[in-house]
Amino acid sequence: MLGRGTGPHVFVADLERPELDDRDRHHLAKALRLRPGDALTVSDGAGRWRAARFGAEVEVTGDVVDDPAPEPPVTIGLAPVKGQRPEWAVQKLTELGVDTIWLLVADRSVVRWEGARGAGHADRLARVAREAAMQSRRCRLPAIRVGVPVADALTSEGVALADPGGSVPTLARPVVLVGPEGGWSDAERAAAPARVALGPTVLRAETAAVAAGGLLVALRHGLVAEGPAPSSTHGG
Structure with a gap:
């Protein structure tokens, strides 16, 4: 679970160059009404995440954080x-x-x-x-x-x-x-x-x-x- 970070949370393929797929971008812009510059967090789905800002291109604003896997796996x-x-x-x-x-x-x-x-x-x-x-x-x-x-x-x-x-x-x-x-x-x-x-x-x-x-x-x-x-x- 994220220990910090604000805004909506979304998954991307590459944390170094995060790109939103069309469905996620539509959801963030239309359903959640994010505007350029609004905060969000991006994750690779494998335990790593970082803070970013929404826009035509996602701007990373924080370092990559590695969230350790909880033990034992359930x-x-x-x-x-x-x-x-x-x-x-x-x-x-x-x-x-x-x-x-x-x-x-x-x-x-x-x-x-x-x-x-x-x-x-x-x-x-x-x-x-x-x-x-x-x-x-x-x-x-x-x-x-x-x-x-x-x-x-x-x-x-x-x-x-x-x-x-x-x-x-x-x-x-x-x-x-x-x-x-x-x-x-x-x-x-x-x-x-x-x-x-x-x-x-x-x-x-x-x-x-x-x-x-x-x-x-x-x-x-x-x-x-x-x-x-x-x-x-x-x-x-």
Whole structure:
């Protein structure tokens, strides 16, 4: 997150010679009503940013600042559902500061984003994440992968399934997978190295994903205290 800097925030390809693409320039000039000379910040999306001024050519006014990546990186995987709810989830997870977002293919997935269809969804979600990162003044764009099989995701270090009866979320398990509306299959539960619970109520998939992201990011930044270590790998 930006520790300083004023004005709107936008991403550019080159911090030494920042150029705005047509969509960003239109948004800044028409929607936000920036005028030549108004302050803004520009970022490369990989943790580096600098202060600048808006105009026909962007004028840099500050040194490049390297914002260190927070540790541990937080990954949320969710199985997509119908409609625009996956876009909403990606938007909110980006605002929260989640580092990696996976759109999963689970045994009971009804919506399956794979192949060419998955590539189209990936492009759209990348745009959603970019706009959310600009709004929330992030210096690092989240990595988004579409069509990730749950079996592959479960091989990641520090992974856990979001599932009732699981343990308290902890930074020892910073990769949390949220299943489809039909829930996890018996095989997926059996393959999971750990499970974490997200509360006493039944959450929709996109709500559970945002809840998991919010909890882990809050733990990472010390906003909430770490709970007791789980007594077993599966909790319960």
